[in-house]
Amino acid sequence: MSQSNPLQITLIGAGTIGLSFVALHFQHAVSPGAPTLELTIHDSRPDIEEYILQTLPAYIDADITKKPYVAGGFDITLRDVQKRSRSNTLIVDDNLESAVSKASIIQEQGPESAAFKTALWPKVEQHCPPDALLWSSTSGISASIQSTHMKDRSRLIVAHPWNPPHVMPLIEVVPSPHTSPEVITRTMGFWKSMGKVPVLLQKEITGFVGNRLAFALLREAIHLVNEGVASVKDIDSVMENSLGPRWAISGPFKSYQAGGGEGGIEAFFNNIGGTVQACWNDAGKVNMGEGWEERIYNQTGEAYGVVDTKRRDAKTRTVLGGARSSGE
Amino acid sequence: MSQSNPLQITLIGAGTIGLSFVALHFQHAVSPGAPTLELTIHDSRPDIEEYILQTLPAYIDADITKKPYVAGGFDITLRDVQKRSRSNTLIVDDNLESAVSKASIIQEQGPESAAFKTALWPKVEQHCPPDALLWSSTSGISASIQSTHMKDRSRLIVAHPWNPPHVMPLIEVVPSPHTSPEVITRTMGFWKSMGKVPVLLQKEITGFVGNRLAFALLREAIHLVNEGVASVKDIDSVMENSLGPRWAISGPFKSYQAGGGEGGIEAFFNNIGGTVQACWNDAGKVNMGEGWEERIYNQTGEAYGVVDTKRRDAKTRTVLGGARSSGE
Numbered sequence A, B: 001m002s003q004s005n006p007l008q009i010t011l012i013g014a015g016t017i018g019l020s021f022v023a024l025h026f027q028h029a030v031s032p033g034a035p036t037l038e039l040t041i042h043d044s045r046p047d048i049e050e051y052i053l054q055t056l057p058a059y060i061d062a063d064i065t066k067k068p069y070v071a072g073g074f075d076i077t078l079r080d081v082q083k084r085s086r087s088n089t090l091i092v093d094d095n096l097e098s099a100v101s102k103a104s105i106i107q108e109q110g111p112e113s114a115a116f117k118t119a120l121w122p123k124v125e126q127h128c129p130p131d132a133l134l135w136s137s138t139s140g141i142s143a144s145i146q147s148t149h150m151k152d153r154s155r156l157i158v159a160h161p162w163n164p165p166h167v168m169p170l171i172e173v174v175p176s177p178h179t180s181p182e183v184i185t186r187t188m189g190f191w192k193s194m195g196k197v198p199v200l201l202q203k204e205i206t207g208f209v210g211n212r213l214a215f216a217l218l219r220e221a222i223h224l225v226n227e228g229v230a231s232v233k234d235i236d237s238v239m240e241n242s243l244g245p246r247w248a249i250s251g252p253f254k255s256y257q258a259g260g261g262e263g264g265i266e267a268f269f270n271n272i273g274g275t276v277q278a279c280w281n282d283a284g285k286v287n288m289g290e291g292w293e294e295r296i297y298n299q300t301g302e303a304y305g306v307v308d309t310k311r312r313d314a315k316t317r318t319v320l321g322g323a324r325s326s327g328e
Helices: A016-029 A048-058 A079-084 A096-100 A114-127 A181-193 A210-226 A232-241 A243-249 A252-259 A261-281 A293-304 A309-323 B016-029 B048-058 B079-084 B096-100 B114-127 B181-193 B210-226 B232-249 B252-259 B261-281 B293-304 B309-323
Strands: A007-012 A037-042 A062-066 A073-078 A089-092 A105-108 A133-136 A156-161 A170-175 A197-200 B007-012 B037-042 B062-066 B073-078 B089-092 B105-108 B133-136 B156-161 B170-175 B197-200
Touching (some): A007 A096, A016 A037, A016 A048, A016 A073, A016 A156, A048 A062, A073 A079, A096 A114, A105 A114, A114 A133, A156 A181, A170 A181, A170 B232, A181 A197, A197 B232, A210 A232, A210 A293, A210 B210, A210 B232, A210 B252, A210 B261, A232 A243, A232 A293, A232 B170, A232 B197, A232 B210, A232 B232, A232 B252, A243 A309, A252 A261, A252 B210, A252 B232, A261 B210, A261 B293, A293 B252, A309 B232, A309 B309, B007 B016, B007 B096, B016 B037, B048 B089, B073 B079, B096 B114, B105 B114, B133 B181, B170 B181, B181 B197, B210 B232, B232 B252, B232 B293, B232 B309, B252 B261
Parallel strands (some): A007 A037, A007 A105, A170 A197, B007 B037, B037 B089, B170 B197
Antiparallel strands (some): A073 A089, A156 A170
16 A cells, blocks of 8 residues: 555444554554554444543553544544654544445444344445455454345454454454455455454354453363362462463463473373363363352452553563564 | 571472472572572482483573582582572482481472372481471372371472473462461462462362363363364464463453453453353363374474473563563
C-alpha cells in the first residue's frame, strides 16, 4: 500500500477489546514504513466520544484532540514518538453504512451473541468494499454460524485476539469451511506485518485452542482448591514460579522435549508416563453450578481485590521482551 | 548461623537435579551475609569426580580446582563474583555414613523408586545429626511412603524443586501427616532465605500441584493435535504468546479476577461460564498407550530436535526478572 493511500480500518464495537485494538493500530501506525492510519469506530453507545476520551488514555499514552473539519474525527499523537508521528485519524461514526463503506479491514468485537453477529455481517457485506477483510474477534461463535445469512460466506474469518490485544502477541485465526484461502492468506499476512503471532487453526472447535487449554488447567486448579490441597493464592504462586515462565519461553511439547534430554519427549513419557496417567486418572471433574463457586470467588476476591491491569501489562511487555531475547 | 560455622549441606544423588542444586547453593554462598558453604555430594557412580568436573560448568560459570588436604574436596570459585567469593568447598563422598554425619540439611534426588528411598532414610536417620533437615526432591513418592521404615517419621518432608532448581523459583513443600510443624517451618524458612518461592501443600496428592496442572493442560494439548485442530508447534506457539507470559505474571485465578473487571472472577464466570462448561464437556480424555504417541513424538522431534536448555535458562532468568519488575 503506498504512503499516499491511508490504511482504513473499521472496528465495530468499542468495549475493552475494541479500545485495545485502537491502541494497537495507533502504536503500529508510527512505526517506520507504516501507512497513514484512518481508523473508524462504530458503536451504538450515545456517549461514545466522551467514553473514548476518558478510556483510551489507559491503553495508550497519547494526546487526543478534536480534528476540525472531520466529522467525529480525533487526532491521536503518541507522546513518546511525537517526532515520527503523522496525521493519523480516529473517526467515530454511529452509522454502520458509512462506517464500513471505505474500509479495507473490518473487525467486529460487538456483543457475544449469535443473533447480533448473524444480523451484522449481511449489512456489512452490502456496504463495504468488495475486497475488504471481514474479521470477528469472537472467543466462541464460529465463522460458520456467524456467516449463515451472508451472500458470500467465503469472506468471513475469526481473528481471536488475546486480551489485551495491544500487548499480547497471539491472534487465533479460525476459518469456517467456507472461508476462502485468499482471505486466510491475507489475514495471516496482515497480523504478521503487525508484529503479532497469528496461529491458524485447522478446524473450528469450541473455545478454540488457547481457552480450551486454559480451562483444562483451570478445572484442575479449582479441583485442588476444592479438595483443600492448596489455596487460590498458592496455586497462582505455583503457576507464576514454574509453569508460567517455562511456557512463556517454550510451550508444553517443547518443554517435555527438553525434559527428556537427548531422548526427547519420548524419553520423558517413558520415564514418567505412569505418573502422567495416574494424574489423568485422578483428575478433577468439577462442573459449573456444583457449589465450588463461592469458595473460589471469595478466596480470589480476598486475595486480589481489583487487579491493576496497567501494571500487569507493563510487566507483560518486559516478560515478552525477555522471552524473545537472543533470537528464536 | 554465625559466619564461623560453615553451612553443611549433603546432596544424595548427583544427576541433573543434584548438580543444579550444587549450582544453586554455590551461587547463593557468595551473596552478602551467606555463611561459608561446605557441600557434600554422595553418589554411587565410580566416575563421580570426573562427571562433576565435566558437567557442572554447564550449570555454573566457575573455576573448579582440587582442594589439597580435603579428601574428595574441590574449590569452586564463581567467575563473575570472584572478589566476593570465599573458600566454599565441594566434597565428594561415596560413603553414606560419613557423607551425612555433619550435615544440617540432607536432600536426596536419587532414583525415583520407593524401594531405594524407603531403604535410604533409616540409614540417613541413624548417622546424621539429630536436628538435620531431611528432604526428598521426589516428584511422585510421598513422604508417607518414603518414611515407612524410619524411627522418627516426623523428620521427613518433600521439597520438590522445579527443574532446573538453580533457575526456577518454585519449591513444592509436601509434608506427610507425620511431619512435625517444626520441620515444616524450618524448611519453608530455609527456602525463603535462599530467595526461592516455597509453596506448602496441605495434603499429599499424586503429582503434587505443578505437575497435575501441567498434565491436565498437556492432556488437552495432545487431544487437539490428535484431532487435527493444531500442530505441536502451533500449540506451543499459542502457549508462548498468550498463557505462558500471562501466567508468568499472574496465575489463573488472578488472571480471571482481572478478566472480570470490577466484578472479578465471579463476573468472569457469569459472562463466560457457559463456554467454560462447554469446553469441559468436550475435553480430551486421551490415555497413555492409545496410539497418539507416535504422532506426538514425531512432530515434536521434527520441530525441535535437541533443545538448547542453556539458552532456555538464560531466557528464563530474563523472564523471571521481568515478571518481578516494579515489585509485587
